[in-house]
Amino acid sequence: MRYLTIALTKGRLANKTLELFERIGVDASGALDKNTRKLVFTNEELGLRFFLAKGPDVPTYVYYGAADIGIVGRDTIIEENKKLYEVLDLGYGKCRMCVCGPASARKYLENGDTIRVATKYPNIAKDYFLGRKHQTVEIIKMNGSIELAPIVGLSEVIVDIVETGSTLRENGLEVLEEVCPLSARMVVNQVSMKMENERIADLIRRLKNELAKGI
Amino acid sequence: MNNRVIHTPDGVRDLYGRNKKNKKILMAQLDGVFERYGYSDIETPTLEYFEVFSSDIGTTPSNELYKFFDRDGNTLVLRPDFTPSVARAVSMHFPDDAFPARLCYSGSTFVNSREYQGKLKEATQMGIELIGDGSADADAEVIAVVCDLLLTSGLKEFQVSIGEVNFFKSLAERSGLDEETVETIRRLITTKNFFGVSEVLDQANVDDAIREALEELPQLFGGAEIFNKAEKYALADQEKEAIRRLRDIHAALVDKKLDRYISYDFGSLSKYTYYTGIIFSAFTYGTGEPIARGGRYDHLLGHFGKDLPAVGVGLYFDQLTNCLQRQLIPYGADALLAGKGGNA
Numbered sequence: 001m002r003y004l005t006i007a008l009t010k011g012r013l014a015n016k017t018l019e020l021f022e023r024i025g026v027d028a029s030g031a032l033d034k035n036t037r038k039l040v041f042t043n044e045e046l047g048l049r050f051f052l053a054k055g056p057d058v059p060t061y062v063y064y065g066a067a068d069i070g071i072v073g074r075d076t077i078i079e080e081n082k083k084l085y086e087v088l089d090l091g092y093g094k095c096r097m098c099v100c101g102p103a104s105a106r107k108y109l110e111n112g113d114t115i116r117v118a119t120k121y122p123n124i125a126k127d128y129f130l131g132r133k134h135q136t137v138e139i140i141k142m143n144g145s146i147e148l149a150p151i152v153g154l155s156e157v158i159v160d161i162v163e164t165g166s167t168l169r170e171n172g173l174e175v176l177e178e179v180c181p182l183s184a185r186m187v188v189n190q191v192s193m194k195m196e197n198e199r200i201a202d203l204i205r206r207l208k209n210e211l212a213k214g215i
Numbered sequence: 216m217n218n219r220v221i222h223t224p225d226g227v228r229d230l231y232g233r234n235k236k237n238k239k240i241l242m243a244q245l246d247g248v249f250e251r252y253g254y255s256d257i258e259t260p261t262l263e264y265f266e267v268f269s270s271d272i273g274t275t276p277s278n279e280l281y282k283f284f285d286r287d288g289n290t291l292v293l294r295p296d297f298t299p300s301v302a303r304a305v306s307m308h309f310p311d312d313a314f315p316a317r318l319c320y321s322g323s324t325f326v327n328s329r330e331y332q333g334k335l336k337e338a339t340q341m342g343i344e345l346i347g348d349g350s351a352d353a354d355a356e357v358i359a360v361v362c363d364l365l366l367t368s369g370l371k372e373f374q375v376s377i378g379e380v381n382f383f384k385s386l387a388e389r390s391g392l393d394e395e396t397v398e399t400i401r402r403l404i405t406t407k408n409f410f411g412v413s414e415v416l417d418q419a420n421v422d423d424a425i426r427e428a429l430e431e432l433p434q435l436f437g438g439a440e441i442f443n444k445a446e447k448y449a450l451a452d453q454e455k456e457a458i459r460r461l462r463d464i465h466a467a468l469v470d471k472k473l474d475r476y477i478s479y480d481f482g483s484l485s486k487y488t489y490y491t492g493i494i495f496s497a498f499t500y501g502t503g504e505p506i507a508r509g510g511r512y513d514h515l516l517g518h519f520g521k522d523l524p525a526v527g528v529g530l531y532f533d534q535l536t537n538c539l540q541r542q543l544i545p546y547g548a549d550a551l552l553a554g555k556g557g558n559a
Contacts, residue, residue, distance in 0.1 A: 083406075087409060195372070
């Protein structure tokens with residue numbers, strides 16, 4: 001049997017996903033084993049392989065067929081914009097993509113001023129401001145601690161993921177506009193979906209039933 | 216020495232030695248398949264007027280075309296694909312009694328796309344167009360040629376996934392949804408985003424039966440058994456006709472003993488507006504993209520002044536050889552050697 005390879009987003013998403021797989025009787029706990037330096041965990045019995053990757057790399061692995069299935073946040077799927085099948089909303093990892101800034105920045109959004117927007121997600125930001133709001137903005141790509149940008153005056157607002165909003169509040173920022181809701185998704189390579197239809201469809205069905213039971 | 220003099224630009228490459236020999240021999244073998252089915256060669260220019268590939272013909276987005284100006288200020292493009300060129304040439308040169316015409320081509324195509332990171336911007340394509348025959352047999356013939364090409368290349372595991380655009384088109388029309396919503400749903404169905412379709416329909420006022428059908432579409436794929444399931448949702452004539460068409464094609468492919476390479480997908484839709492009937496893609500391991508793509512385009516020739524039905528397919532040659540390499544299947548000259556070496 002050919003291995004089905006599953007790419008997991010490193011971190012909390014991976015833990016949650018492996019819990020879920022456990023509940024449908026798929027053991028992949030070895031993928032999180034801290035005592036090994038092995039990068040790929042294999043479940044020989046079920047013919048499954050698991051590995052961890054950084055979020056933005058997961059759609060890439062799946063798109064090129066190096067992984068058949070990926071578990072990744074919707075933010076990354078939209079940002080990377082690769083041709084993938086997005087087959088399942090896993091329901092966890094829920095948060096929102098938002099435009100945030102100090103309350104005083106609200107007027108810039110209402111007036112359609114040309115402002116600077118700092119973000120880890122330039123494509124999402126561009127699509128929102130140019131495509132949906134028709135507001136000309138200058139987008140600044142950052143790699144972390146986005147909240148810093150409006151505080152030190154690099155940009156007027158930011159586009160970032162908001163879960164509870166506590167980091168924002170502690171830094172005197174707030175949600176100004178919501179771009180879209182987010183959660184963890186299962187994506188499938190288009191070729192794998194055709195070539196390994198039965199096994200993948202079966203996996204989706206079992207995960208779906210388990211999710212329907214509620215967490 | 217300046218590096219730029221030695222390196223090729225991103226997305227194009229030199230080919231020589233063994234790789235070139237393999238390519239040359241495999242192309243000749245595939246040409247043999249075209250010949251066996253009675254297809255004759257056509258050559259069209261690399262450069263065409265922009266209008267041949269414009270958005271109402273709709274193959275490649277305008278920003279992904281390589282564009283130039285000629286001396287008179289006309290916009291020229293490097294062809295991104297052969298089908299519109301062949302349709303134009305046929306409309307221009309062929310007399311009315313020349314049909315049905317079986318034509319084959321091979322050559323470079325050019326797509327200036329960012330998405331093609333690590334992929335070729337100049338890619339070799341080989342393909343056929345069967346013009347002037349609107350029958351299911353013509354559809355089946357073209358699919359048989361695809362299977363034959365892939366088998367000839369040495370590929371053993373592949374799937375040709377066939378859809379019918381009228382099934383969705385008719386559902387969309389009956390739903391009464393506005394164009395933008397239909398486009399959103401089309402995109403969601405193409406990415407098999409089951410839950411996304413439901414989300415969109417939650418906000419729209421759609422007849423229950425149509426809603427159920429649209430929600431089912433992303434999962435409506437599989438072997439010939441899927442026809443019965445699809446029939447439950449087919450209430451309008453156009454939808455029933457789409458299924459009947461696929462059944463006819465299936466019967467023809469069973470006759471040709473090719474059905475094990477075939478699957479059906481009612482959720483496979485194309486953003487290319489020129490497809491009017493079946494559309495299909497061939498898949499294999501080792502790439503995230505189809506290795507061949509085709510379909511029926513009964514109105515494309517009409518754009519060029521000759522209203523004739525047509526069906527065709529293009530094989531992405533470089534994708535195919537990539538897959539052969541990844542699957543460790545020798546091809547071209549290597550396959551001939553391996554064949555001889557088998558006895559030694």
